[in-house]
Amino acid sequence: MTDVWSSRAEGYRAAVEQREGEDLDLIVEWAAGAKTALDVATGGGHVARRLRDAGLDVITCDPAPGMHPDVICRAEDLPFAPGSFDVVLTRIAPHHFADVPAAIAAIARVSRDLVIVEDTLYASDRVEEAERLRDPTHIRSYSEAEWRSFLMDAGLVLEEVRHIEKTHPFDAWLARTGCEGEEAERVRALLAERTTPDGSGWTDVKVLLGARKEA
Numbered sequence: 283m284t285d286v287w288s289s290r291a292e293g294y295r296a297a298v299e300q301r302e303g304e305d306l307d308l309i310v311e312w313a314a315g316a317k318t319a320l321d322v323a324t325g326g327g328h329v330a331r332r333l334r335d336a337g338l339d340v341i342t343c344d345p346a347p348g349m350h351p352d353v354i355c356r357a358e359d360l361p362f363a364p365g366s367f368d369v370v371l372t373r374i375a376p377h378h379f380a381d382v383p384a385a386i387a388a389i390a391r392v393s394r395d396l397v398i399v400e401d402t403l404y405a406s407d408r409v410e411e412a413e414r415l416r417d418p419t420h421i422r423s424y425s426e427a428e429w430r431s432f433l434m435d436a437g438l439v440l441e442e443v444r445h446i447e448k449t450h451p452f453d454a455w456l457a458r459t460g461c462e463g464e465e466a467e468r469v470r471a472l473l474a475e476r477t478t479p480d481g482s483g484w485t486d487v488k489v490l491l492g493a494r495k496e497a
């Protein structure tokens with residue numbers, strides 16, 4: 283998996299829907315007052331860039347060396363002492379994690395105060411099939427109820443929940459993972475009900491959650 287992600291690094295750095303969005307503005311807003319942050323599964327480094335621009339000291343981690351993280355590690359095994367960072371975040375990545383409860387427990391452990399998680403919200407089995415066909419590293423998206431449980435089980439108190447729509451241009455989105463030919467056609471067909479009126483892309487919903495450690 284790590285090598286797959288390293289080979290995709292440039293695509294994820296450049297992708298407009300990764301690089302921009304009101305989700306990044308909200309993350310910066312929610313992190314206001316924090317001095318240190320850990321960006322887990324940093325990918326193209328978009329969260330880290332925005333938080334550094336806002337004046338935070340940010341460490342990045344990711345298991346893929348090609349993403350050039352500060353620390354190479356999985357979210358499930360964060361090699362930091364408890365309470366090392368004011369805020370620990372992970373954006374649009376947990377649907378790739380092998381063990382989400384373990385990852386959220388690790389994230390909660392190394393946070394001193396705030397945890398921010400954003401991920402693709404479960405929509406339907408058809409959307410899940412399309413996501414896995416387009417990208418075999420997609421394990422599963424979770425419902426908001428599942429996210430509430432993951433956070434609560436890690437000893438976190440949920441403070442904010444937002445749903446954010448993102449539109450993915452089909453051509454660039456499929457090319458980013460090398461999905462082409464009949465597979466790409468099947469992915470487009472599975473996403474028919476979410477396809478934009480002009481047919482050029484599809485819209486998914488992300489859930490963005492802000493939670494704090496229990497006092």
Ligand SMILES: C[S@@+](CC[C@H](N)C(=O)[O-])C[C@H]1O[C@@H](n2cnc3c(N)ncnc32)[C@H](O)[C@@H]1O
Nearest residue numbers: 287300323324325328346356357373375378379
């Ligand atoms: C879609 S990218 C992340 C996007 C990025 N956070 C952003 O805001 O643009 C998914 C990343 O998850 C990483 N990843 C996959 N499995 C992981 C795991 N178990 N723990 C941490 N990161 C993982 C991949 O290496 C990849 O860089």
